[in-house]
Amino acid sequence: DAGVIQSPRHEVTEMGQEVTLRCKPISGHDYLFWYRQTMMRGLELLIYFNNNVPIDDSGMPEDRFSAKMPNASFSTLKIQPSEPRDSAVYFCASSLTGGNSPLHFGNGTRLTVT
Amino acid sequence: QQPVQSPQAVILREGEDAVINCSSSKALYSVHWYRQKHGEAPVFLMILLKGGEQKGHEKISASFNEKKQQSSLYLTASQLSYSGTYFCGTVTMTGTASKLTFGTGTRLQVTL
Numbered sequence: 001d002a003g004v005i006q007s008p009r010h011e012v013t014e015m016g017q018e019v020t021l022r023c024k025p026i027s028g029h030d031y032l033f034w035y036r037q038t039m040m041r042g043l044e045l046l047i048y049f050n051n052n053v054p055i056d057d058s059g060m061p062e063d064r065f066s067a068k069m070p071n072a073s074f075s076t077l078k079i080q081p082s083e084p085r086d087s088a089v090y091f092c093a094s095s096l097t098g099g100n101s102p103l104h105f106g107n108g109t110r111l112t113v114t
Numbered sequence: 115q116q117p118v119q120s121p122q123a124v125i126l127r128e129g130e131d132a133v134i135n136c137s138s139s140k141a142l143y144s145v146h147w148y149r150q151k152h153g154e155a156p157v158f159l160m161i162l163l164k165g166g167e168q169k170g171h172e173k174i175s176a177s178f179n180e181k182k183q184q185s186s187l188y189l190t191a192s193q194l195s196y197s198g199t200y201f202c203g204t205v206t207m208t209g210t211a212s213k214l215t216f217g218t219g220t221r222l223q224v225t226l
Binding site (some may be wrong): 034035042043044045048050051057089098099100101102103104105106107108 | 118130144145146147148154155156157158161163201203205208212213214215216217218219
């Protein structure tokens with residue numbers, strides 16, 4: 001299996017622009033997670049899905065962030081409008097059965113907002 | 115709340131042992147451990163389920179005390195390849211949904 005695939009690997013954008021991050025989970029995994037990593041806050045859970053349904057989005061910072069999972073093989077995380085404080089590495093991860101199975105992480109998207 | 119890990123950082127000489135602790139204020143369903151090398155994604159090490167079990171992975175093992183809501187990771191006879199940041203991930207249940215929250219991280223450096 002190719003593992004979790006994220007795109008793009010790097011994104012540099014100007015403040016106010018829309019940013020879309022993409023993720024393809026491992027086939028057959030029922031859970032998909034979006035995490036954000038910064039030096040100050042560590043690895044923060046933003047939102048996670050079970051069988052394409054959002055279960056907990058309490059970690060989404062504000063209304064500028066939205067996430068969708070239209071089918072079992074694709075998810076997006078959108079930031080509109082972006083701000084410099086959104087600069088971070090965004091990881092997507094998937095797992096077979098949630099809390100009892102390992103999380104497999106993608107390589108991450110390094111977002112820089114200037 | 116985020117689980118708290120201690121120590122925040124540790125430097126070892128090759129061959130020395132280390133213990134990393136993870137403590138949560140919430141009742142835990144399970145605990146995960148991951149290692150992240152600089153510029154890379156976190157990589158799964160092991161999961162511990164309720165029951166106080168201890169697991170091992172080569173010279174890395176862990177324990178889980180569900181009463182105390184704590185877990186510890188033991189690194190024995192450390193190797194240079196063990197360097198990285200270690201994260202615990204605590205799993206809590208809300209109804210039928212499980213949520214994994216990562217700890218504050220412990221930076222481990224192994225030197226010659």
